[in-house]
Amino acid sequence: MKNCFRFCFFWLTLPLTACVSFEPKILVPSITLSPEEIELKRSTSTGTVDFGLNVIPNESDSLFNIQSLPGVRVREVAANSPSAEAGIEVGDVILQIDETHLNHPDSLQALRSLPSASNRYLFQIRRDTVVYETTVEAFPAAEIPEPRELYRSDPLATRAGYRTELVRVADQGVLPAARVIELFAGSPLTTSNIQKDSLILAVNGRYLQSAQDLVNRLNQEFEYGESVNFTLLQNGEVRNESVNLWDPGRRISKVSLGPLVRFESSISPNAYSFTLVDLWLFSLYRYQRSEGEKSHTILGLINVSTDDGELTEEKN
Secondary structure, three states, X not given: OHHHHHHHHHHHHHHHHEEEEEEEOOOOOOOOOOOXXXXXXXXXXXXXXEOOEEEEEEEOOOOOOOOXXXXXXXXXXXXXXXXXXXXXXXXXXXXEEOOEEOOOXXXXXXXXXXXXXXXXEEXXXXXXXXXXXXXXXXXXXXXOOOOOOOOEEEOOOOOEEEEEEEEEEOOOEEEEEEEEEEEOOOOOOHHHOOOOOOEXXXXXXXXXXXXXXXXXXXXXXXXXXXXXXXXXXXXXXXEEEEEEOOOOOEEEEEEEEOOOEEEEEEOOOOEEEEEEEEOOOOEEEEEEEXXXXXXXXXXXXXXXXXXXXXXXXXXX
């Protein structure tokens, strides 16, 4: 009678130890949300004068004892450039410009950033064993515009890009809105009839402050796959559209039934395992697979492993 009670108690409590866990079907990348205000600027100067040539360090030709020699070697001369008009050729070694000795290409870049009043420079050049000097009248370098913001990107929830705009809404005055600038592959907006140039005013009834505000709220306040309501302004009329955010899907990542059966899987790395009768110190049977490697273990004593191999051709 006592043994029968224990047997019944075991089978009644076994379901209580069962566990099933889920995780996204595909690995969801993490994104860093940008601040509302950002400053975009070039990290390096492009120079203010252009000599029309490219240079490299002047190194010896020996492969076994490479040494840096005085000057910088001309690698390229642009056609009709100031250097070409001054007679400079590929292979020449520039030793000095005005009073500045050149031993590294960075020195030439520094001179470009400090133009002279006349933009005329005296080059001292070595060609083979002849050293000569020539005057180069540099061109003013073309102005390169500073970086400019195109849009704020939401690569996950709606897979779209947005830009902040101020729009006038009847009976509400001027409101900030997020204009759809880009629709990336797989964007759920297209299935809700939201196209490029659509204006989004609010999400679930809460009006937006900016395009970044929209991106922040979609990725912080909602779960992937959740349905949200967008308030849109189109042709001067306000309408609502329901949008199902991008859904990575769900997959079973873990199943356990007490010590009898255990199954676990992961996406990164691509691996899963199956255990039959886990007795803590060892198990009756355990199967593991990680990427291309497989392993079978019986009673913790017998192990058989296999792995993907690669055939290579041996050359004589």
